[in-house]
Amino acid sequence: MTWRDFWNGETTIYVSERHREIHYRRIAQDIVSILPDEDCRILDFGCGEALSAGLVAASCRSLVLCDAAETVRNKIRGRTRGLANTRVVSPEAVEAMPDGSFDLIVANSVIQYLSRSELEAWLRTWRRVLSPAGRLVLGDIVPRRVGPLVDAAALLKFSAEHGFLMAAAGGLVRTALSDYRRKRAQLGLLQLDEAEIIAIAQSQGLAASRSVQNLGHNPRRLTIIAQRMPHAAPEPMPVRERLPQAYNLMHSTA
Numbered sequence: 001m002t003w004r005d006f007w008n009g010e011t012t013i014y015v016s017e018r019h020r021e022i023h024y025r026r027i028a029q030d031i032v033s034i035l036p037d038e039d040c041r042i043l044d045f046g047c048g049e050a051l052s053a054g055l056v057a058a059s060c061r062s063l064v065l066c067d068a069a070e071t072v073r074n075k076i077r078g079r080t081r082g083l084a085n086t087r088v089v090s091p092e093a094v095e096a097m098p099d100g101s102f103d104l105i106v107a108n109s110v111i112q113y114l115s116r117s118e119l120e121a122w123l124r125t126w127r128r129v130l131s132p133a134g135r136l137v138l139g140d141i142v143p144r145r146v147g148p149l150v151d152a153a154a155l156l157k158f159s160a161e162h163g164f165l166m167a168a169a170g171g172l173v174r175t176a177l178s179d180y181r182r183k184r185a186q187l188g189l190l191q192l193d194e195a196e197i198i199a200i201a202q203s204q205g206l207a208a209s210r211s212v213q214n215l216g217h218n219p220r221r222l223t224i225i226a227q228r229m230p231h232a233a234p235e236p237m238p239v240r241e242r243l244p245q246a247y248n249l250m251h252s253t254a
């Protein structure tokens with residue numbers, strides 16, 4: 001069994017419906033906070049259920065949602081039918097896209113499920129389909145020293161801030177007994193420190209630097225921003241500071 005099979009099945013990585021909704025809203029808000037402008041063409045690679053894709057779609061020219069899991073693609077096709085500037089595609093369809101198709105590519109919490117050679121191949125493809133000044137954002141990369149306990153602590157803190165602490169505590173017990181934990185132990189995650197992912201990106205023609213903040217809730221994981229060489233590595237970009245009103249919105253529903 002591979003990670004792709006795992007994501008194609010019924011997964012239980014969110015401790016409750018509230019967690020799932022808040023998680024995807026946070027990711028969408030973080031993506032909106034790094035958009036270069038409203039004319040931007042975005043690829044959200046490994047988008048998962050993309051529950052708040054509407055927030056992103058409303059802030060850009062076009063949004064392509066890509067996920068390897070067919071079951072996930074079918075779900076989000078139904079959910080995004082009303083979004084005229086959004087389409088859902090497979091990774092194979094991205095491989096077939098013309099050069100320079102996107103101004104921003106986001107792959108959040110995805111590269112840990114790739115092998116090193118798959119990551120290198122995707123970096124080449126992402127570089128090709130980026131516009132010359134476009135940016136690639138790799139979010140939620142798991143550094144080598146960040147294991148399940150560190151992730152659990154970050155989830156408990158996030159859940160306490162958003163009113164689902166009890167659900168998170170119960171969910172962590174279920175996760176400890178779950179298929180995800182077994183898969184993580186059996187298949188492993190691609191864990192990379194900052195210097196490693198920057199060097200890998202460079203080896204594929206991308207100049208990269210670390211963002212000040214990670215996308216999403218876990219400050220112990222990394223976000224890397226890259227541009228096609230010969231551009232210099234992008235300035236480290238604070239993710240959250242640019243959208244205070246979006247965060248107020250999120251807290252007001254907590």
Ligand SMILES: C[S@@+](CC[C@H](N)C(=O)[O-])C[C@H]1O[C@@H](n2cnc3c(N)ncnc32)[C@H](O)[C@@H]1O
Nearest residue numbers: 007027046047048067068069091108109110113
């Ligand atoms: C942890 S979820 C992240 C979802 C979303 N990006 C987020 O931040 O919540 C990982 C997603 O990556 C997708 N994925 C894993 N390997 C992939 C690949 N090679 N190509 C495209 N999607 C992939 C999985 O199907 C899953 O939906």
